Amino acid sequence: MKGRPAARAVRLEPASAARLSCTSLWGEFLVSLAMLSALLLLVVQTASASEQPIGFSHTAHIEKASMQCTDCHEGATSRDSAGLPSIRKCMLCHQFIATDLPEVVRLSEYWERKHEVPWERIYGFAKTAAVQFRHAPHARAEIACSQCHGDVASMTVAVKAVTHTMGSCIQCHRDNSATDDCLACHF
Amino acid sequence: MAEQTTQQAEQGAERTPQWAMAIDLDRCTGCEACVVACASENNVPTAGEDQAAMGRTKHWIRIDRYYEGEFPDIKVKYRPVMCQQCDEAPCEPVCPVNATYQNAEGLNVQIYNRCIGTRYCANNCPYTVRFFNWFAPEWAAPLNLQLNPDVSIRPAGVMEKCTFCAHKIKRAKLDADAEGRELADGDAQPACVQSCPAEAMVFGDMSDADSKVAKQLGSGRSGQLLESLGTKPRVFYLEKAD
Numbered sequence: 084m085k086g087r088p089a090a091r092a093v094r095l096e097p098a099s100a101a102r103l104s105c106t107s108l109w110g111e112f113l114v115s116l117a118m119l120s121a122l123l124l125l126v127v128q129t130a131s132a133s134e135q136p137i138g139f140s141h142t143a144h145i146e147k148a149s150m151q152c153t154d155c156h157e158g159a160t161s162r163d164s165a166g167l168p169s170i171r172k173c174m175l176c177h178q179f180i181a182t183d184l185p186e187v188v189r190l191s192e193y194w195e196r197k198h199e200v201p202w203e204r205i206y207g208f209a210k211t212a213a214v215q216f217r218h219a220p221h222a223r224a225e226i227a228c229s230q231c232h233g234d235v236a237s238m239t240v241a242v243k244a245v246t247h248t249m250g251s252c253i254q255c256h257r258d259n260s261a262t263d264d265c266l267a268c269h270f
Numbered sequence: 271m272a273e274q275t276t277q278q279a280e281q282g283a284e285r286t287p288q289w290a291m292a293i294d295l296d297r298c299t300g301c302e303a304c305v306v307a308c309a310s311e312n313n314v315p316t317a318g319e320d321q322a323a324m325g326r327t328k329h330w331i332r333i334d335r336y337y338e339g340e341f342p343d344i345k346v347k348y349r350p351v352m353c354q355q356c357d358e359a360p361c362e363p364v365c366p367v368n369a370t371y372q373n374a375e376g377l378n379v380q381i382y383n384r385c386i387g388t389r390y391c392a393n394n395c396p397y398t399v400r401f402f403n404w405f406a407p408e409w410a411a412p413l414n415l416q417l418n419p420d421v422s423i424r425p426a427g428v429m430e431k432c433t434f435c436a437h438k439i440k441r442a443k444l445d446a447d448a449e450g451r452e453l454a455d456g457d458a459q460p461a462c463v464q465s466c467p468a469e470a471m472v473f474g475d476m477s478d479a480d481s482k483v484a485k486q487l488g489s490g491r492s493g494q495l496l497e498s499l500g501t502k503p504r505v506f507y508l509e510k511a512d
């Protein structure tokens with residue numbers, strides 16, 4: 084847990100809750116309800132932030148180190164799936180760079196144990212949706228990564244910023260006069 | 271379909287291929303290589319002994335046998351039968367949720383996650399080439415280790431059938447696209463066609479007069495299965511007229 088950047092700042096706003104009148108029982112109930120939901124929100128959000136085994140910062144790599152998405156997600160422009168990089172790719176740099184950062188220390192622990200980092204996928208389709216998504220044709224159509232994945236360049240640990248539904252896919256297909264045949268994706 | 275084709279022509283977009291298959295019955299030896307290839311390509315589950323005894327096997331393609339004469343002067347004829355991809359498909363209008371329809375390329379499409387499992391389509395198919403998933407699919411080991419990631423696994427409660435290997439057609443198109451060229455005749459090949467040692471099957475765009483399949487259809491030997499029903503199949507059988 085320690086040293087991992089939080090995915091998103093959680094605003095609790097206790098001040099506004101305190102401003103509520105506490106004289107009546109009803110008011111007290113409202114306050115506790117508000118605090119409870121805020122607490123729940125905090126739990127849920129920190130849980131999603133801590134899902135990844137390492138608090139990989141996208142923004143540090145993209146904004147500060149000027150890397151491209153496809154440097155690590157190699158298949159994004161040429162293959163079906165964008166893919167997650169092997170630990171070997173991380174270690175190409177991190178054998179030498181920023182070796183004392185706590186997250187990089189955690190990375191080298193995996194490396195020394197000869198394990199891959201068990202990254203959690205945050206995007207993907209449910210098996211029951213029977214969707215066959217292909218990255219390459221979307222890249223050829225010059226759809227920016229951010230259109231479907233949000234502004235990852237400013238994220239630390241990537242969060243699911245865009246929800247993929249059939250509605251959003253179809254809308255984009257229609258806007259770009261791409262096919263809206265069901266068979267284009269479901270087979 | 272015609273409307274869409276003219277629309278595309280006006281827009282100057284590429285032609286919409288019209289997929290069709292020609293099967294030369296005089297070449298087929300009944301080896302069933304196509305049946306095996308189809309099952310492994312399309313993640314077709316094995317039914318198991320008990321279910322098979324109840325007639326619940328799934329074969330997207332099967333070999334029908336016809337015997338002529340009396341033993342020992344007997345002649346056997348084989349006819350590979352898969353979804354005939356009819357232009358006037360009896361399965362389509364009976365589906366209450368439009369889970370099966372004909373797309374612009376003439377494929378009779380089955381959308382698994384749209385299907386609610388009424389089984390009307392299978393009951394209305396004169397070729398009996400539609401299969402219902404009564405149970406979640408299972409594969410006897412080690413077949414479970416060779417599933418094709420390009421083809422969705424159909425859950426219990428939905429209908430499935432031959433797709434003319436729509437995923438391979440898609441792959442061929444994407445490959446051609448990536449290489450910046452037009453789709454060429456023979457680029458898209460269903461697994462059955464690819465695996466037939468006798469080269470009895472030919473697949474391609476019948477609207478392209480130069481394609482191998484169009485030439486086969488024009489050979490004067492071609493006919494359709496249960497032609498009199500008016501289903502207008504996209505699968506054509508070539509036979510010596512006698």
Ligand code: SF4
Nearest residue numbers: 298299301302304466
């Ligand atoms: S693989 Fe070819 S020869 Fe063998 S059964 Fe199928 S169509 Fe006939």
